Amino acid sequence: MKIIVIGAGIVGSSVAYHLTKKEAEVEVIVVDHGHEGQATAAGAGIVCPWFSVPDNPDIYRLAKAGACYYPNLISELKKMGETEIGYKLVGAIKVSADPEELDVMEKLVRVRLSETSEVGEITRLSGEETKRLFPPLREDLQGIHVTGGARVDGQLLKDALLRVAEKQGAKVQHGDARLKVGDGQVAGVHVEGEFIVGDAVVVTAGAWAKESLYTADVNVPVEPQKGQIVHLELPDVDTSEWPVVLPESSHYLLAFDDSRVVAGATRERGSGFDYRVTARGMDEVLREALTVAPGLKDATLKDVRIGFRPVSPDLLPLIGEVPSVPNIVVANGLGSLGLTMGPYVGKLASQLALGESVDMDLEAYSPVRKVEEK
Numbered sequence: 460m461k462i463i464v465i466g467a468g469i470v471g472s473s474v475a476y477h478l479t480k481k482e483a484e485v486e487v488i489v490v491d492h493g494h495e496g497q498a499t500a501a502g503a504g505i506v507c508p509w510f511s512v513p514d515n516p517d518i519y520r521l522a523k524a525g526a527c528y529y530p531n532l533i534s535e536l537k538k539m540g541e542t543e544i545g546y547k548l549v550g551a552i553k554v555s556a557d558p559e560e561l562d563v564m565e566k567l568v569r570v571r572l573s574e575t576s577e578v579g580e581i582t583r584l585s586g587e588e589t590k591r592l593f594p595p596l597r598e599d600l601q602g603i604h605v606t607g608g609a610r611v612d613g614q615l616l617k618d619a620l621l622r623v624a625e626k627q628g629a630k631v632q633h634g635d636a637r638l639k640v641g642d643g644q645v646a647g648v649h650v651e652g653e654f655i656v657g658d659a660v661v662v663t664a665g666a667w668a669k670e671s672l673y674t675a676d677v678n679v680p681v682e683p684q685k686g687q688i689v690h691l692e693l694p695d696v697d698t699s700e701w702p703v704v705l706p707e708s709s710h711y712l713l714a715f716d717d718s719r720v721v722a723g724a725t726r727e728r729g730s731g732f733d734y735r736v737t738a739r740g741m742d743e744v745l746r747e748a749l750t751v752a753p754g755l756k757d758a759t760l761k762d763v764r765i766g767f768r769p770v771s772p773d774l775l776p777l778i779g780e781v782p783s784v785p786n787i788v789v790a791n792g793l794g795s796l797g798l799t800m801g802p803y804v805g806k807l808a809s810q811l812a813l814g815e816s817v818d819m820d821l822e823a824y825s826p827v828r829k830v831e832e833k
């Protein structure tokens with residue numbers, strides 16, 4: 460069986476990894492265009508759904524499964540000799556100046572802990588204790604700390620998954636893939652003048668998926684949501700153990716090993732593929748970050764990244780087969796939780812492509828469901 464994967468962000472790389480792990484003979488070809496603004500390369504890297512309050516419980520259901528899948532995946536990759544994976548369980552703190560807000564959050568995470576041990580230990584922190592864990596924070600912010608929060612460098616993880624997939628036989632090709640459909644089946648993809656025949660195609664093309672599905676007359680309602688995100692450096696400061704910080708807004712802070720603090724991010728719906736750093740975007744991200752963590756004022760502004768999150772109008776992921784063309788599998792629309800869900804969703808999509816049963820009910824995520832704008 461030959462399976463083509465269109466797009467090598469976190470989802471496509473995970474699909475390729477899981478397909479090539481199979482004992483059955485599966486030939487895997489991954490085609491990636493390398494668009495500017497790939498979400499995986501820009502993503503902040505928070506893997507901590509425990510404090511999130513999504514409108515739809517099906518979003519939390521998938522994010523929880525995604526976060527719980529990480530430790531298993533990381534240990535598999537380590538066994539395959541991968542050392543640069545970029546995942547670390549550093550814990551996370553929900554911060555607020557309002558103890559009543561924290562009471563509500565504490566109740567929520569305690570319920571979640573009763574359902575999922577991966578939430579880890581929960582501790583209420585004073586302002587001083589909170590600041591000790593993340594020194595640039597404002598003094599009046601208290602916190603709730605969970606040990607089960609993690610960070611991941613999406614780029615490193617994606618590269619590790621692809622490397623192992625290639626070791627296991629996958630071929631990775633650069634180019635723009637276009638589907639060719641005949642007799643209600645996808646026959647393969649055109650890539651830069653070449654035609655590649657396939658038995659099934661997994662479309663993991665992120666925010667660009669509409670274009671790749673267009674030639675198959677399949678309409679999947681995915682749109683780009685632009686995110687601008689800032690990387691700051693605190694020279695000579697060891698930030699390697701700092702936890703993820705989640706304030707009350709949709710913004711956040713997290714740190715990496717190399718004295719780096721990441722402050723994110725804008726959520727610009729209706730942005731199209733506008734790959735520009737804007738004054739408004741930088742104002743929003745830096746204002747939010749410095750309000751919560753004034754100790755970052757003198758940090759060096761090292762990098763600004765732009766990524767296009769793939770989002771559906773109702774913000775629910777789009778995962779499943781396409782009834783009109785049954786050998787197409789779509790795995791998309793993971794929005795702002797795609798690094799959390801992506802590796803697990805890639806596993807599910809690989810099972811669908813092989814016609815295997817999956818260990819989660821995917822009906823709510825059908826890529827051809829009726830969607831209402833949220």
Ligand code: FAD
Pocket residue numbers: 465466467468469470471490491492493494496497498499500501502503504505506613634635636637663664665666667668670671685686687688723724725765766767768769790791792793794795796797798799800801
């Ligand atoms: P992408 O990573 O965008 O990959 C799609 C790939 O498909 C691209 O490489 C593209 O070139 C390729 N492609 C498209 N069309 C074609 C074609 N026709 N032929 C060949 N290749 C094609 N998630 C979290 O869980 N935690 C976070 O902290 C977090 N922070 C984020 C911060 C920002 C600023 C952004 C932008 C996103 C963040 N996310 C986060 C979300 C997460 O990054 C995305 O949901 C996830 O990376 C999407 O992965 P993907 O594989 O679907 O798409």
